[in-house]
Amino acid sequence: MVAAGLPDRVASRADLPSHVTIWEVGPRDGLQNEKSVVDLDVKLEFVDRLADAGLRTIEATSFVHPKWVPQLADAAELLAGMSTRDGVRYPVLVPNERGLDRALEAGVSHIAIFASATETFARKNLNRTLDSQFEMFDPVVGRARAEGLEVRGYLSMCFGDPWEGRVPAAQVVAAGRRLLDMGCSQLSLGDTIGVATPGQVEALIAGFGSPDQLAVHFHDTYGQALANTLAALQCGVSTVDSSAGGLGGCPYAESATGNLATEDLVWMLDGLGLSHGVDLNKLADTSAWMATRLGRPSPSRVVQALRG
Incomplete structure (x- = not known):
């Protein structure tokens, strides 16, 4: 049952996009750091429920080596078992060419690569230098585009x-432009440890000149994820990454708390009068259901308010 006080829809402001694309990362980024392996059947139902709630971009899994992310070792089985929906x-x-091979075998149509904006994180996460990571990604992007796949570039550590x-x-701009010039159709700017503030967000987006190919990916370590999202929207960004129920973090950045919760994002977008296509009630039900499967409450404030 919905609590009283759902936000009134208001006329969109001129400096905000009329529609926001929500890039749901819960099944991949949200679950990858879970210590207990989630059953495949639960993952399949999670993806299906997210689609039923109206999400139209759902990042399903990763073809990273199981040694590094055991939670996603069932990637091929997940993709084979999913009930996909039109639209x-x-x-x-995919981390490398071997990951791309597996993705092509699975028949995917859209991949993402994960790069770093800093030298140290590139070495710790990819075992590459800041420069040499692009040598690894170039053939991945080239082959994927030749096969007709869309390619997104994630750029981590964009603020701290x-x-x-x-x-x-x-x-950050220099690294991001290399991914775009390589052939990525979209660049997601990641606040991997959740230290960004709205002023930093505005300055970074301005550095790219145009926001047309940009998305944002915020963590809520300092409680700034929604404020940073609003700043990005005001700068013209119209794609926002989020995770149902606020699941997730970063296995290589211990201080990072969960991703921006999709429910919290939807609540704000509703209050701003911006369309997004998501049914908040179904989404909150889904996150509450997943929280019971994980054995702990959802960190999303909106889920707690509606289903707590």
């Missing part, structure tokens, strides 16, 4: 790095 995209993350501190915007 819904199910991207997968736990080893290097604050990351200069010019450094």
